[in-house]
Amino acid sequence: MTQLHNAFTLFLSLLVEAFPFLLLGVSLSSALLIFIDERKLIAILPKNPLLGAVAGSCIGFLFPVCECGNVPVARRLLMQGMPNSAAIGFLLAAPTINPIVIWSTWVAFRDQPEIVVFRVVFSLIIAITIGWIFSVQKDPRPMLQPLLAQRVAMISRRPRFSRYSGQAETETDSMLLQSGTFLLGTAGTPLKMEEMSAGGISLSSKQSGEFTRRLGLFVENVSQELRELGGMLILGSAIAACLQVFVPREIILNLGQSTISSIIAMMLLAAIVSICSTVDSFFALSFASTFTTSSLLAFLVFGPMIDIKAIGLMLSIFKPRMILYLFALAAQLTFILVLCHSYFF
Amino acid sequence: MNLLSRLQPSPKLKRLLPGLDVLAILLWGALLFKYWISGQLRLLIHPNYFWLVFVTSILLVLLGAVKAWLWGQEFQKKSNREENVQHITLFPPGWGSGLLIITAVAGFIIPPTVFNSQVALQRGISESLPVTQAQTESFSANVKPEERSLIDWIRTLNAYPEPDAYQGQKAKVTGFVVHSPILPENYILLSRFILTCCAVDAYPVGLPVKLNRDRSAYPADSWLEVEGEMMTETLPIDTQTMQETPTEKRQLVLSANSITTIPTPDDPYGY
Numbered sequence: 001m002t003q004l005h006n007a008f009t010l011f012l013s014l015l016v017e018a019f020p021f022l023l024l025g026v027s028l029s030s031a032l033l034i035f036i037d038e039r040k041l042i043a044i045l046p047k048n049p050l051l052g053a054v055a056g057s058c059i060g061f062l063f064p065v066c067e068c069g070n071v072p073v074a075r076r077l078l079m080q081g082m083p084n085s086a087a088i089g090f091l092l093a094a095p096t097i098n099p100i101v102i103w104s105t106w107v108a109f110r111d112q113p114e115i116v117v118f119r120v121v122f123s124l125i126i127a128i129t130i131g132w133i134f135s136v137q138k139d140p141r142p143m144l145q146p147l148l149a150q151r152v153a154m155i156s157r158r159p160r161f162s163r164y165s166g167q168a169e170t171e172t173d174s175m176l177l178q179s180g181t182f183l184l185g186t187a188g189t190p191l192k193m194e195e196m197s198a199g200g201i202s203l204s205s206k207q208s209g210e211f212t213r214r215l216g217l218f219v220e221n222v223s224q225e226l227r228e229l230g231g232m233l234i235l236g237s238a239i240a241a242c243l244q245v246f247v248p249r250e251i252i253l254n255l256g257q258s259t260i261s262s263i264i265a266m267m268l269l270a271a272i273v274s275i276c277s278t279v280d281s282f283f284a285l286s287f288a289s290t291f292t293t294s295s296l297l298a299f300l301v302f303g304p305m306i307d308i309k310a311i312g313l314m315l316s317i318f319k320p321r322m323i324l325y326l327f328a329l330a331a332q333l334t335f336i337l338v339l340c341h342s343y344f345f
Numbered sequence: 346m347n348l349l350s351r352l353q354p355s356p357k358l359k360r361l362l363p364g365l366d367v368l369a370i371l372l373w374g375a376l377l378f379k380y381w382i383s384g385q386l387r388l389l390i391h392p393n394y395f396w397l398v399f400v401t402s403i404l405l406v407l408l409g410a411v412k413a414w415l416w417g418q419e420f421q422k423k424s425n426r427e428e429n430v431q432h433i434t435l436f437p438p439g440w441g442s443g444l445l446i447i448t449a450v451a452g453f454i455i456p457p458t459v460f461n462s463q464v465a466l467q468r469g470i471s472e473s474l475p476v477t478q479a480q481t482e483s484f485s486a487n488v489k490p491e492e493r494s495l496i497d498w499i500r501t502l503n504a505y506p507e508p509d510a511y512q513g514q515k516a517k518v519t520g521f522v523v524h525s526p527i528l529p530e531n532y533i534l535l536s537r538f539i540l541t542c543c544a545v546d547a548y549p550v551g552l553p554v555k556l557n558r559d560r561s562a563y564p565a566d567s568w569l570e571v572e573g574e575m576m577t578e579t580l581p582i583d584t585q586t587m588q589e590t591p592t593e594k595r596q597l598v599l600s601a602n603s604i605t606t607i608p609t610p611d612d613p614y615g616y
Contacts, residue, residue, distance in 0.1 A: 006464055009457040013389040013544035015448070016380060019373065020394075020401040219411050223366045230369075231441035234448050244545065245464075273545060283546045 003245055011241035014274065014309070018233060021276055023222075025069020026229065029076045030221040034214050042082045049085045053131030056086025057124055060094030070094040071313040072225050078317065079148065081155045084140045089131030091314075092330065095277040095304035096123035105300065108281035115297060118341060122301045126333045130326065143322040145315075229313055236312030240274040243308070247272075259292065259342050263335060266295040270303030277304035294342035302334040360420075362439055367413045369442040372449035374405030379453070384611060388457040390543040391616055457544070459613045462523040462565040465536050465549035490514035490575070495537050496615040499550045508597035511575040516599055519570045519607060522563050523551060528580070533560050535571055535599070539615045547614065553580070553598040568609050573601040 045055050063073055074091040082090075095101065097120060109115040134143075141149040266287070275283050284299045306327050314323050380386040381399045390398070490511070493501065495518040502511075520535035528534065536551035554571055555578065556563070563569060578598045 002458075002461065002463065005455070005458045006460060008451075008455060009388065009460075010545055012452055012457055016377065016386070016389045016398060017394065017543040017545075019377065020397040023401055023404060215411070216415055219408060219415060222408060223370060223412050227366055227369060227441035227445065230373075231444040234444050240545075275542065275545060280542075283542055285541065 007241045007245040010244055011237050014237040014240060015233065018237070018276055018309070019230075021069050021278060022229060022233060023226065025063075026072050026222050026225045028063060028069065029072040029225065030218050032073065032076060034218045034221070039080055042077065042080055042086075045083065045086050047083075049083070049135030050128070050132050052083050053085040053089040053128045053135065056082070056089030056131055057093035057097060057127040059086075059090050060097040061099065063094055063098060071310065071317065072229055075148070075317050078140065078144070079151050079155065081152065083135065084137060084143070085131040085135035087131075087140075088134050088326070089127045091127075091317075092130055092305045092326075093123055093127035096120065096301070097127075101277050101281075101304070104278055105281040108285045112293070114345070115293065115300070118297055118345075119300045122297065122334070122337045122341075123304070125337065126301065126305070126330060129333060130329050133329065143318055145317060145319060148317060228316060232312040232316055233309060236274060236309030239312075240272060240308045243272050259294065260339070262291055262295040263298045263338050263342070266291060266299040267302045267331060267334060270299045271307045273303070274307040274309035275303065280304065292342065293345075294338050297341060298334055298338040301338070302330065305330045305334075362442075363412070363416045363419075365439055365442040365446070367409050367416060369445035369449070370405050370412065371409035372446055372453075374402045374409055376449045376452045377402035377405065380457075385457055387612055387614065388459060388544065391540050394542070459609055460538055460544070460547055460549075462521065462536070464547070465523050465534075465538070465551070466525070468547070468549050491517045491572075494518060494615070495520045495535060495552060496539065496550065498552060502597065508577045508595050511597055512577055514575045515573075516575055517570070517572045518552065518599070519568065519610070520551070521568050521609075521613075522560075522565050523549075524560060524565045525551075528553060530559055531556050532580075532598070533563055535569065537615050538613070541616075550615075553578075553596065555598045555600045556604075557601070563604070563606075568607045568613075570605045570607050571599060571601050572603045573599050576600045 041059075046052050060070070063070065070091060073094070074087055077090065078087045102116060102120060105116045105119055106113065137143065140152055144152060270280075273280075273283065280303050281300060284296045287299070288296060311323055311327075314326075318326070377398050380389065381395065381402060386395055386398060491514075493516065498516065498518060518535060520537045523534040523536045525532070525534050533554050533556065534551035535554045536549050538547040538549050540547055554573070555576070575597060576599075577595050579594065580596045580598070581594075
């Protein structure tokens, strides 16, 4: 019973700590939706897959959010038709490549500034590589959750920037001439299923300019994403808390003796603890005495990319198989890079 | 089609779904605010992030209020609102907010617990310290030994780990009792948790206390204020790592003169 109570406290602690960052990320993603035209942002991204992955990874610098916050933003960008390479690059790099995380890492490891540098460089290398790999798959739909895929499919059919051309959007075309699933709307007009799916708000020209309307959309979107991602965060935190309480930490720590097993142990710990990237450097610091610098790096690089809580959130974007691929690739690349670090530095 | 329509909430229920969202947001705002105002937040996260939780709670309440207002307007108008903000999402309708509401209500009912010796033993208690300070703390010699807290002692010991240097110094420290299986029967570990970010990484530290009787008089998890004198002992464990060592090592232990049981402090963790 006490164990259960402890697990509940850990669970609450994870939530209380993550909620501000979740709200920050969700607000940012909604602000992006309402006040910034991400299609413009996406349009200026380079078309070359490698350069796209580089640019996508670096966009992270604009968004000071951790992994609870970057998932909604990545989801939004994907829905707006961002290429895979850039979106995946963003998803993996954003939790690390942002001013707040770099700053907090530097505060924690003030006396070892090389950790900050390696953290940023390794995260960038991994994010760009994985982004590049997935650019081979041109069509993002098979990787995505069905409803998100529908939304992306709709975007790709729609002419770009129709909002600026002054013409009405596709809705005004005869519904009979379009393919897709339709629901009968309340006013008796058919509604396209894809239009409604997965946060499918789009600003049409008639809505722009109205502040209250925009505020309404903003609030609606924030609460919708908060509801959905909050639900995911709750499930992920519950699993993380249970693992922390019911699996003895010594099992992991005892592994931390040799070079290779300590790296693996810290990566495992990173995945289990599911701590936010903005604060995880302080957590890693508590192992600075017992673990090698390389294994700390493994924790700092791998944790923000993949952990149990983030997997929960990522399930709102990707199919489970895709997450498995991301997980395997990120783990292998982290391991190789950190191993190189342990031999050469 | 039948199945599909059964999965969809009835129109009446659908109009109430935004209310569920409002409730979830307001409850979470209230819960965070309650943690902040009741001081329970210190059982959950590091004080550095208190303001973040406070701001979040205010923002959530504001968000809930705006959403409630918009929902109210909608109800008044009874308009066929444009359905373009209706989402089909990962969870069936109402589930996401349902989970949030259940968790928030549970948070209101079940207070966060103070971690006990069981957690301390599981996490591996030790005398070494996570570096939680961004800046080096000044622990100069003009701090009287008896004014050092348990964590100050651990900090000092980390800076200068020579047990003999402290011999004979007076100490008065508070902490909770841990019965370590590798210590002799007349020893307890007086312990504290240190938080670096949140309860997830609560890190136990402890100082061995030598009693003049069996430790069964001081059950695990009780909070004690121990006054005594520092001395060195040879023990078969390394208190830096709290591992058993094959050769006995000299360790700093606190020899207790007076022990008083105190209630669990409001502020049980060190930072």
